[in-house]
């Protein structure tokens with residue numbers, strides 16, 4: 001029998017997240033012959049829309065439909081999954097804020113192996129799954145061997161695997177609702193109340209064509225001046241990485257990344273930013289990326305088009321002067 | 329409120345270039361500067377703010393070797409009431425699950441209302457808190473960037489989700505939370521503060537004290553095992569501009585002009 005790989009589908013307003021089809025190529029790297037099963041929880045017509053959409057890419061779709069699942073609350077979904085996941089399964093989740101909330105505990109409840117934030121798979125050898133992870137925000141990589149004899153829960157990094165729409169199936173949709181709620185709605189000790197939307201700020205960096213983005217390498221709040229001067233010379237806007245917001249040096253609406261804004265500029269200048277995947281996850285539309293960083297090994301240089309290995313505190317004022325000189 | 333905060337000693341990535349050692353078995357650890365995992369400082373600060381408001385005490389715990397003592401003391405200087413080092417030869421090579429089960433054994437010896445961890449540490453796993461909660465059968469919330477104590481039975485938390493939006497929950501005590509950066513501004517710890525706690529008592533608990541069988545933790549117990557370290561090869565990478573600063577500036581200005589980077 002073919003090995004089964006189960007992928008948990010994140011969806012919103014009837015549309016599956018990009019990670020759904022990324023997990024297909026991830027699953028094929030685990031085992032090219034694997035049978036692909038999508039697991040989709042939610043409620044009502046929107047859930048059906050997602051299931052129909054996903055059935056084109058997976059051999060089987062397991063649907064769990066209940067009003068209680070209208071909002072994907074990890075504490076509620078964990079006991080439900082514990083009840084329906086076959087023992088020994090390989091189960092993939094996206095490494096996003098839902099996956100981070102749900103999966104470590106799920107692996108304990110199922111007594112399986114666990115591995116978070118995988119960026120590549122190198123197949124199964126002698127019953128062990130060989131995976132690739134990164135450490136120290138991408139400065140080094142590791143191979144990790146996983147004992148999958150009792151199953152494994154894995155989160156995969158969003159964007160690390162290519163979306164795979166090459167194969168089309170007409171997957172059957174299997175309603176797992178009754179099985180999932182055999183013992184009624186799980187009693188949980190955490191209750192979801194509401195979503196509070198992020199505040200809108202003074203500049204809308206999602207509309208900017210030129211972004212001058214500053215990270216922890218700026219070292220001190222007073223040094224921000226040189227970044228604003230450069231932005232003014234270039235006619236762009238200033239954005240930043242998370243530590244700048246954490247330090248309360250800039251408002252949250254200027255933060256680029258998965259927990260900040262998604263930007264689509266033409267040109268992105270990263271100053272003193274190491275290039276964590278959560279930061280890069282907020283940059284879309286393949287802009288021309290310039291990175292200035294004093295560490296030649298900074299991961300940002302792997303994705304930038306042009307790199308400058310210099311101390312930004314010296315370099316930026318020189319660059320600004322030159323631009324102002326040209327513009328007269 | 330009795331609060332336990334889990335802290336880890338990690339290489340400081342803003343101070344170090346992390347490199348793979350010559351045989352690929354580890355990173356080059358010779359000249360590394362270590363510090364407390366960034367997220368854990370926010371967890372300790374949050375614990376201090378809760379205690380100072382409603383009373384109680386804070387215990388800081390770390391699984392590690394003797395060097396971990398230094399980070400526990402730093403957090404005690406910050407304001408934690410006591411520290412415990414969980415250390416034993418057999419803990420070497422422990423994976424996230426083993427770390428969680430070692431901490432669980434310590435939790436079982438005490439009486440805590442709230443356990444805080446950082447959202448993630450140096451290897452970016454973000455797993456210890458969620459595993460610990462499941463082992464204890466306590467509720468869990470990750471990526472907490474807002475916390476309000478309602479009464480001695482429940483608290484209100486905000487989880488930071490995609491786009492900077494916030495998911496609000498009510499959660500029963502006892503519970504485990506992983507703390508996201510930005511929830512507060514961790515206080516500064518000066519040399520004087522560290523000196524003050526230099527000789528404070530710091531018990532060390534090993535496998536025996538914790539009642540842990542060596543097979544369950546450490547290298548042999550791990551279901552996931554790092555086999556090697558390597559430098560990621562992600563294609564061509566950036567064109568690095570060379571020359572004097574003047575020359576680099578010239579080249580960069582030309583490139584920016586051609587790409588529409590100057591308005």
Ligand SMILES: Cc1cc2nc3c(=O)[nH]c(=O)nc-3n(C[C@H](O)[C@H](O)[C@H](O)COP(=O)(O)OP(=O)(O)OC[C@H]3O[C@@H](n4cnc5c(N)ncnc54)[C@H](O)[C@@H]3O)c2cc1C
Pocket residue numbers: 097137214215216217218219240241242243244255256257258259260261271272273274275276278279282292293294295298310311312313341342447448471
């Ligand atoms: C759930 C979650 C969500 C997250 N969301 C986001 C997000 O939305 N956005 C985000 O940015 N991060 C996010 N993060 C944080 C992320 O993991 C990194 O911690 C963060 O992006 C690092 O920011 P940085 O690159 O500015 O700092 P660092 O990683 O500390 O990098 C600083 C860089 O500056 C360089 N440098 C230092 N001094 C100088 C100098 N004088 N001249 C030149 N270069 C210098 C250093 O070499 C280094 O590469 C998130 C984390 C989690 C867990």
Ligand SMILES: Nc1ncnc2c1ncn2[C@@H]1O[C@H](COP(=O)(O)O)[C@@H](O)[C@H]1O
Pocket residue numbers: 333334335336365367368389390391392424427444445446447448449450451452453454455456457
């Ligand atoms: N060795 C350790 N000792 C104590 N706490 C730890 C240890 N490792 C991880 N933690 C806690 O778990 C959090 C998340 O780490 P991780 O799951 O390793 O990404 C950290 O921020 C710590 O609070």
